[in-house]
Structures are given as structure tokens and as C-alpha cells.
Amino acid sequence: MTPKPKLEARQLHFFYGTFAALKGINLAVPAGTITAIIGPSGCGKSTLLRVFNRMNEIIPDVHLSGDVLLEGVSIYQDGLASTTLRKRVGMVFQRPNPFPLSIFENVAYGPRIHGLARGDSLRRLVEESLQATHLWDEVKDRLSQSALSLLPEQQQRLCISRLLAVQPEVLLLDEPCSALDPAATQQIEELMRELTARYTLVIVTHNMQQAARVSEFTAYMLLGELAEFGKTAELFTNPRDPRTEEYITGRFG
Amino acid sequence: MERHFDEGLKALKERLLYMASLAEAMIHWAVQELMVRKAEMLSEVMAKEQEVNQIHIEIDDRCLKLIARHQPMAMDLRLITAAMKINSDLERIADQAVNIAQTTDFFLKEPKLEPLLEIPRMAELAQKMVRDSLDAFVKQDVDLARSVCTRDDEVDTFKHQAFNNLLTFMTKEPACIHRALDLILISRNLERIADHATNIAEDVIFMVLGKDIRHHIENRMGT
Numbered sequence: 121m122t123p124k125p126k127l128e129a130r131q132l133h134f135f136y137g138t139f140a141a142l143k144g145i146n147l148a149v150p151a152g153t154i155t156a157i158i159g160p161s162g163c164g165k166s167t168l169l170r171v172f173n174r175m176n177e178i179i180p181d182v183h184l185s186g187d188v189l190l191e192g193v194s195i196y197q198d199g200l201a202s203t204t205l206r207k208r209v210g211m212v213f214q215r216p217n218p219f220p221l222s223i224f225e226n227v228a229y230g231p232r233i234h235g236l237a238r239g240d241s242l243r244r245l246v247e248e249s250l251q252a253t254h255l256w257d258e259v260k261d262r263l264s265q266s267a268l269s270l271l272p273e274q275q276q277r278l279c280i281s282r283l284l285a286v287q288p289e290v291l292l293l294d295e296p297c298s299a300l301d302p303a304a305t306q307q308i309e310e311l312m313r314e315l316t317a318r319y320t321l322v323i324v325t326h327n328m329q330q331a332a333r334v335s336e337f338t339a340y341m342l343l344g345e346l347a348e349f350g351k352t353a354e355l356f357t358n359p360r361d362p363r364t365e366e367y368i369t370g371r372f373g
Numbered sequence: 374m375e376r377h378f379d380e381g382l383k384a385l386k387e388r389l390l391y392m393a394s395l396a397e398a399m400i401h402w403a404v405q406e407l408m409v410r411k412a413e414m415l416s417e418v419m420a421k422e423q424e425v426n427q428i429h430i431e432i433d434d435r436c437l438k439l440i441a442r443h444q445p446m447a448m449d450l451r452l453i454t455a456a457m458k459i460n461s462d463l464e465r466i467a468d469q470a471v472n473i474a475q476t477t478d479f480f481l482k483e484p485k486l487e488p489l490l491e492i493p494r495m496a497e498l499a500q501k502m503v504r505d506s507l508d509a510f511v512k513q514d515v516d517l518a519r520s521v522c523t524r525d526d527e528v529d530t531f532k533h534q535a536f537n538n539l540l541t542f543m544t545k546e547p548a549c550i551h552r553a554l555d556l557i558l559i560s561r562n563l564e565r566i567a568d569h570a571t572n573i574a575e576d577v578i579f580m581v582l583g584k585d586i587r588h589h590i591e592n593r594m595g596t
Contacts, residue, residue: 328446329444332446356446356447356450357446357447357450357451357583358447358451358583359447364447365447365448368446368447369445369446369447369448369449370376370378371376
């Protein structure tokens with residue numbers, strides 16, 4: 121049985137000026153799972169991810185119709201601060217983007233500004249967040265060093281720890297492994313699987329094998345539309361839509 | 374857009390077809406040996422079995438390399454897994470043809486026994502089923518594959534008839550028991566060949582539609 125939706129796009133249209141980037145998307149992201157969004161460049165998958173935590177608001181001349189619901193409640197309702205939303209729905213980007221601060225401060229920053237913890241409880245929260253991404257043992261003796269001294273894969277795990285520290289519910293990952301080597305990619309993928317015990321993950325990826333490996337559900341987008349959504353195991357062995365078949369077998373184009 | 378991968382798939386299909394043509398010829402020769410009493414067919418059948426065995430290994434190797442290098446998805450993935458299973462079925466069909474030829478070899482050393490009852494008809498049906506199942510594979514023809522599955526029941530009926538007739542014959546003519554047993558074995562081999570052709574047809578249906586019809590699962594699931 122499909123778990124109940126955590127995030128839901130309803131009749132979602134999104135425009136950059138007059139260009140329609142998303143055309144009537146209806147998608148329910150099941151709670152406690154990994155949902156992959158795949159599709160060719162320009163299909164709207166990263167736009168959809170950004171709309172899920174209102175990152176689109178920082179871009180000029182865009183407009184949106186339809187709605188996105190987080191546990192049944194609109195994230196576009198008046199009066200909901202984007203910072204409140206982004207605490208619940210966090211994003212990991214293609215390139216690791218740690219703050220030019222120490223390892224400790226990177227993770228402590230969010231809880232501190234949200235007033236979640238301080239003193240010993242903040243230190244515990246930082247440790248737990250670094251433990252959750254298996255980074256703790258690697259950095260516990262150099263927490264005051266610059267985060268920029270870490271390896272790219274460690275930096276990416278640090279960015280995930282930074283999100284976890286504010287106790288989110290949904291993690292949006294935009295090509296999180298595209299700047300990493302295969303071994304580092306595998307580590308992040310293993311981590312993603314572990315995180316589904318507590319979080320709902322949505323990953324945008326160009327790497328179909330990655331989508332097939334890590335996700336439980338896959339959405340295939342094409343030209344701003346949701347062409348197909350279903351269980352990953354079925355979509356990659358027996359897609360219903362011939363357009364999905366063309367894309368995943370490399371006959372597209 | 375033609376993919377580099379398509380060349381590998383094309384070569385795989387060609388090798389499977391060639392293997393099927395060998396298996397089919399082996400059935401034909403084995404049954405000819407029985408029907409026209411030509412003992413020299415046995416060596417032909419044995420020689421071809423060697424070649425079938427080599428191709429069996431070669432095709433599995435091709436499939437593994439295609440999977441490793443191209444990480445196929447959807448229809449491509451179903452095609453390669455079907456090819457691996459068809460490969461196995463063809464090798465077993467060839468083994469059954471060898472069994473027929475060997476049994477016939479013993480049979481021909483005894484005085485002539487007439488008639489051969491249902492066996493020529495069974496042989497004809499089984500051979501056609503093998504050919505049609507491979508045609509269905511190449512043409513991705515689901516209707517032809519389904520017709521192969523249906524014909525399996527016909528072969529089973531012939532086998533039961535042959536068994537019953539030969540049992541009656543054995544009780545009446547105890548001196549012919551050995552030869553009648555040979556014919557029972559041969560009808561069993563032909564029935565197995567038809568079963569393998571049916572497996573191939575079922576794999577073709579899965580390959581094309583992504584729908585598993587083995588063991589009548591579609592009826593049980595109410596689809």
C-alpha cells in the first residue's frame with residue numbers, strides 16, 4: 121500500500137515570465153520514502169523541487185497557480201514565513217555549499233537562529249546531526265576547523281547534517297551526488313536510505329541508475345508535465361507510458 | 374535513434390535464432406531417424422548438440438556483458454532476461470532431441486514395430502511450436518506466442534493417447550514391451566519439447582507486455 125502523502129502538488133502551474141515550466145502537475149509524495157524525479161534537461165524537475173520549499177520566491181518575474189500541500193496544508197498560504205517552511209522542508213544542492221565557518225558552526229547555525237537549542241543541548245544536537253550522517257567520527261577532533269577543509273563528499277554530508285540539525289520533515293536533494301566520485305556517491309546513497317526511517321526524501325537526478333537504486337517511487341517529467349509516476353521497481357522494468365520507455369532505455373531524442 | 378546497444382541486442386537475437394534453427398533441425402533428424410529408420414541420423418544429432426552447447430555458453434556470456442555494460446531498463450531489460458531463459462530452454466530442447474535419437478537407436482535394433490501411432494503428429498506439432506515461439510520472439514508477436522501456449526494442450530492430449538494406446542498394446546503383445554517403452558519415452562521427450570516451446574512463448578509475452586502469464590498467474594490474480 122502506498123504510504124499517505126507528505127507533500128502534494130495539485131494542479132500546479134509555474135511560469136518564468138511567459139514560459140510555462142510546470143504544467144498542471146498533480147503529484148503526491150509518499151511519507152517516509154525516497155521519491156526520485158527524473159527527466160531530460162529543462163523538463164521542470166528542479167523547478168518542481170524548488171517550488172516544494174518556495175525557493176522560487178527569490179527569482180523575479182515568476183508566478184504560480186495551483187497549490188502545494190505539506191501534510192494537507194498549503195505552503196503558499198498567506199502568513200506562512202518561508203523560513204518556517206524551510207525549517208520543515210530543507211534542501212541539499214548539487215555542489216556542497218558549507219558556510220565559510222567552522223564545522224561546528226555550520227551545524228549549530230540553524231538550531232541557533234531557530235532558537236532550538238543552546239549550550240550543552242546545542243552541542244548534543246550538533247553531535248547527533250553529525251552522527252546521523254556518519255561524519256562525527258571523522259570530524260569530532262577538529263570541529264573548530266573550517267568546513268571548507270573537508271573533502272567534497274564530507275562537505276555534502278555536512279550540509280545534510282546542517283539540515284538535520286533543524287529537525288526537518290522533508291529533505292529535497294537536487295543532484296546531490298553529481299559532484300562526487302562513485303565511492304562517495306555510494307556513501308550518500310546509503311545515507312539517504314537510512315534517513316527514510318525519519319524523513320521523506322525527494323531527489324532530482326540525471327542518473328537513472330541512481331534513481332533505480334535508491335528510490336521507492338519515481339516521477340518522470342517531460343516538457344513541464346508529469347508523464348508518469350509509480351513504484352520505481354515497476355517504472356524501470358515495465359513503464360506504462362511509451363515516453364518513459366523511450367527515456368529510460370536511451371531512445372529519447 | 375540507433376543506439377550502440379542495439380547492435381549488441383541484434384547480434385544476441387541472431388545467435389538465439391541460429392541456436393533455435395539447430396535445435397529444430399535436431400528434432401527433425403531425430404524423428405526422421407525413427408520414421409524412416411535411418412540410424413545414421415544419430416551422429417548428425419550428436420554433432421549438432423556440441424555446437425548447441427557452445428552457443429548456450431556464448432549467449433549467456435553475451436547477456437551478462439550487455440547487462441554489465443549497458444544497465445538495460447524496461448523492454449531492453451526484459452528482452453535480455455527473456456533471451457537468457459530462452460537460451461536455457463533451447464539447450465534443453467536439444468537435449469531432448471538427443472534423447473529421442475538415442476532411444477531410436479535402440480529401437481531400430483529391434484524388429485520393426487507398426488504403427489507409430491500419435492508420435493509423428495506430436496513431432497510435427499512440437500517442431501512447429503519451437504519455430505513459432507522463436508518467430509514470436511523476433512517479431513514480438515504476442516498472438517503467435519499465445520497460440521503456442523494453446524497448442525501445448527494438444528500435444529499433452531496426444532501424449533496421453535499414446536501412453537494409453539501403448540499400454541494396451543503392451544498387455545496384448547508382451548514381446549513388444551521393450552519397443553513400446555521406447556515409444557513411450559519418445560512421446561515423453563516430444564511432450565517436454567512442447568513444454569519448453571511454451572516456456573519460450575510465455576517469456577515472449579512477458580518481454581513484450583511486461584505481464585507474467587506463467588503458471589496461469591493472470592487467472593489467479595483476476596487480470
